[in-house]
Amino acid sequence: GAVVSQHPSWVICKSGTSVKIECRSLDFQATTMFWYRQFPKQSLMLMATSNEGSKATYEQGVEKDKFLINHASLTLSTLTVTSAHPEDSSFYICSATRPQGTNTGELFFGEGSRLTVL
Amino acid sequence: AQRVTQPEKLLSVFKGAPVELKCNYSYSGSPELFWYVQYSRQRLQLLLRHISRESIKGFTADLNKGETSFHLKKPFAQEEDSAMYYCALSGKGGYQKVTFGTGTKLQVIP
Numbered sequence: 001g002a003v004v005s006q007h008p009s010w011v012i013c014k015s016g017t018s019v020k021i022e023c024r025s026l027d028f029q030a031t032t033m034f035w036y037r038q039f040p041k042q043s044l045m046l047m048a049t050s051n052e053g054s055k056a057t058y059e060q061g062v063e064k065d066k067f068l069i070n071h072a073s074l075t076l077s078t079l080t081v082t083s084a085h086p087e088d089s090s091f092y093i094c095s096a097t098r099p100q101g102t103n104t105g106e107l108f109f110g111e112g113s114r115l116t117v118l
Numbered sequence: 119a120q121r122v123t124q125p126e127k128l129l130s131v132f133k134g135a136p137v138e139l140k141c142n143y144s145y146s147g148s149p150e151l152f153w154y155v156q157y158s159r160q161r162l163q164l165l166l167r168h169i170s171r172e173s174i175k176g177f178t179a180d181l182n183k184g185e186t187s188f189h190l191k192k193p194f195a196q197e198e199d200s201a202m203y204y205c206a207l208s209g210k211g212g213y214q215k216v217t218f219g220t221g222t223k224l225q226v227i228p
Contacts, residue, residue: 043221
């Protein structure tokens with residue numbers, strides 16, 4: 001299989017604090033991971049592409065200083081929402097693709113993390 | 119720019135009735151098209167991709183380049199098909215950006 005795990009699955013924090021969400025590929029090495037944000041009843045919005053060992057590529061309109069992404073190993077990418085505010089409350093989902101050579105274009109998704117900022 | 123349009127937010131059909139979930143796309147090159155499904159309380163997972171030309175759980179989807187569509191069809195809906203369905207598009211090869219449609223909730227009425 002190709003399992004991606006996210007942690008935590010839900011988190012509540014106070015306004016102004018920072019929150020870290022982890023995304024792990026459990027049984028394969030993911031050189032590239034993607035972070036999405038999903039608003040209620042809306043589509044998945046790609047926030048950034050996370051590449052192991054290099055800086056993440058952010059989509060237009062996504063603040064890189066607000067949403068810090070670190071992909072330090074082939075199995076772990078983290079998203080840190082810095083100085084969170086209520087408008088950052090959302091469902092954050094990570095996904096990964098298999099390494100080159102076995103990559104079919106399929107995305108493997110984590111369970112998602114629901115962030116609520118009070 | 120790449121764009122995926124799913125015009126229906128909700129589609130309700132009776133069990134045994136045919137299902138067609140619509141998807142239209144906009145892309146300047148040759149895209150790869152996918153359908154992802156999310157069952158209640160589960161994560162998103164791939165249902166099928168156009169290059170495989172396969173039928174999964176009775177669902178099929180044909181890429182129509184002339185109409186830029188990739189509609190998902192099933193001749194006889196089952197209750198367990200109730201879920202959110204997302205059409206998605208990417209460029210060919212490697213780690214291409216994947217764009218998702220807004221999703222259609224399929225509700226199969228017993």
